Amino acid sequence: MELITQAPRGTQDILPGQSEKWQAIEQVLREEAALHGFGEVRTPVFEHTELFQRGVGDTTDVVQKEMYTFLDKGNRSISLRPEGTAGATRALLEHGLYAAALPQKLWYETSCYRYEKVQKGRLRELHQFGVEMYGSADPLADAEVISIADSVFKRLGIKNLTLELNSIGCPTCRAAYTKALQEYFWQYKEQLCETCLSRLDRNPMRLLDCKVETCHKIGEKAPSILDYLCDDCKAHFEKVKEALDALQIAYQVNDRIVRGLDYYTRTVFEFTTNDLGSQGTVCGGGRYDGLVEELGGPSMPALGFGLGLDRLILLMEAQGIEFPAPKKCDLYIASLGDAAHLKSLTLASALRSCGVAAAFDDLGRGLKAQMKYADKIGARFSMVLGDDEITGGKAQVKNMETGEKTELTLGEDFTKEFAALDAAL
Missing domain, CATH: 3.30.930.10 (Bira Bifunctional Protein; Domain 2)
Known part of the structure; x- marks a missing residue:
């Protein structure tokens, strides 16, 4: 490509x-x-x-x-x-x-x-x-x-x-300082870079900010503004x-x-x-x-x-300062079949409205590929939906770190039950 x-x-x-x-x-x-x-x-x-x-x-x-x-x-x-x-x-x-x-x-x-x-x-x-x-x-x-x-x-x-x-x-006290700078840098006129030469008459303080090594060294011994305040x-x-x-x-x-x-x-x-x-x-x-x-x-x-x-x-x-960890997926919903796929969309939407980061399959992948993706995105929990779960109105939520499973209902209380499960950890 x-x-x-x-x-x-x-x-x-x-x-x-x-x-x-x-x-x-x-x-x-x-x-x-x-x-x-x-x-x-x-x-x-x-x-x-x-x-x-x-x-x-x-x-x-x-x-x-x-x-x-x-x-x-x-x-x-x-x-x-x-x-x-x-x-x-x-x-x-x-x-x-x-x-x-x-x-x-x-x-x-x-x-x-x-x-x-x-x-x-x-x-x-x-x-x-x-x-x-x-x-x-x-x-x-x-x-x-x-x-x-x-x-x-x-x-x-x-x-x-x-x-x-x-x-x-x-401007009042800088007038005298400007004159002193011009007199000082004029001694080194032949050594100054072209840019500094162009500023010598108009704005000699700019010479103190020059990054060219020769000009910088000359500027180190220039008069101090603090003596002219x-x-x-x-x-x-x-x-x-x-x-x-x-x-x-x-x-x-x-x-x-x-x-x-x-x-x-x-x-x-x-x-x-x-x-x-x-x-x-x-x-x-x-x-x-x-x-x-x-x-x-x-x-x-x-x-x-x-x-x-x-x-x-x-x-x-x-300095090795730690940044806050990015927000990760709280629950990944894997689905098998058209009905489960649609249900995963509605469940994810309900969870998101409650502040829960939820994701589901957008690519029509098989179950094994979906679970592999859940692991890659660092999902804290996963749940598999199929025809049996849709018919029974219940599904197993798996803790991706410990492997522990908890059964939740798929009805109106699903978001509350998941929030309670999450808060218990």
């Missing part, structure tokens, strides 16, 4: 056996969001390209190199979303949520698309959970948002994570750390974190691990107080984070 095509490079199919892991994680994420007062927002998979150019930043790798951008049939430039924050903020503005009670708290679980070099933990279709809070400039809001991710990781049993924290200041930004950062200390959330200050998107201000953070090789950032976020205004809205502080579900799954598997 020759397939006409396969899934595009950098994408993955999530199949039964794996999808249950995603569902278990997603349940925890939704519960944590609800506990913190966040409501779900769902945005389109594609947006007008200018949204990401203005919001994410036209000097970022995401916009310059990674976005899937095309002209639609109306000759408009459209891009698949590379991240979730810009779309959520556009929705906030378009629907006037900023004028409602503040803070506005939104969460989303979404797929994002970036044309990247495919490797373990880095796909072209990635899945992201994110939270966005609009309207609060309080440093305690920064700590609250960080605590959501921290709580998720603790509930999932994830270990060996490090919270790295930094402040990249506001204005008094307000210093005070904000100290209060964030104080709040994290009060919550007993451990952190390390890393003055080289700038994040990969231009909209960040003040607090930035990452949860990182050494258990995934080079793709060690599992969650990243921070504050972006100018984004709402940049996209045409009022001046409004905002903050949030994005958590990569693909890497989260890999990390949990690498």
Whole structure:
């Protein structure tokens, strides 16, 4: 058999056996969001390209190199979303949520698309959970948002994570820092990669995020943003750390974190691990107080984070964390003959309406093949229906683990009797 095509490079199919892991994680994420007062927002998979150019930043790798951008049939430039924050903020503005009670708290679980070099933990279709809070400039809001991710990781049993924290200041104090960076990197102009050279005048902080080894080593000795923070930004950062200390959330200050998107201000953070090789950032976020205004809205502080579900799954598997067992078949009903086949359908339907996972033969197999299938799907109980059982109104239910058999009636009380049998174990 020759397939006409396969899934595009950098994408993955999530199949039964794996999808249950995603569902278990997603349940925890939704519960944590609800506990913190966040409501779900769902945005389109594609947006007008200018949204990401203005919001994410036209000097970022995401916009310059990674976005899937095309002209639609109306000759408009459209891009698949590379991240979730810009779309959520556009929705906030378009629907006037900023004028409602503040803070506005939104969460989303979404797929994002970036044309990247495919490797373990880095796909072209990635899945992201994110939270966005609009309207609060309080440093305690920064700590609250960080605590959501921290709580998720603790509930999932994830270990060996490090919270790295930094402040990249506001436009006022960043002006002096930008000048200092330009002066520093200018000394190494001949050694910088082409991308860094193009950013040296427009956005020198992007040079600190370069993954090219030569540029990375040069950046290690660059001036620290923490030495250039204005008094307000210093005070904000100290209060964030104080709040994290009060919550007993451990952190390390890393003055080289700038994040990969231009909209960040003040607090930035990452949860990182050494258990995934080079793709060690599992969650990243921070504050972006100018984004709402940049996209045409009022001046409004905002903050949030994005958590990569693909890497989260890999990390949990690498750490040997057990996932909840998938729901298995409670009762498999084997049938012999047309009357029994129809009866197995009605019994399975009745059981399912009571929350019992039931299955029956859909392929017209013989009894031996049916029982083999029941064993393959891990059915906890099995029952054989034939003409004798239909006539007598009773059938034997077999415990597939112990072999013990129990006779149940096939009338109206069948579901109650089976539930009682199941509960007794």
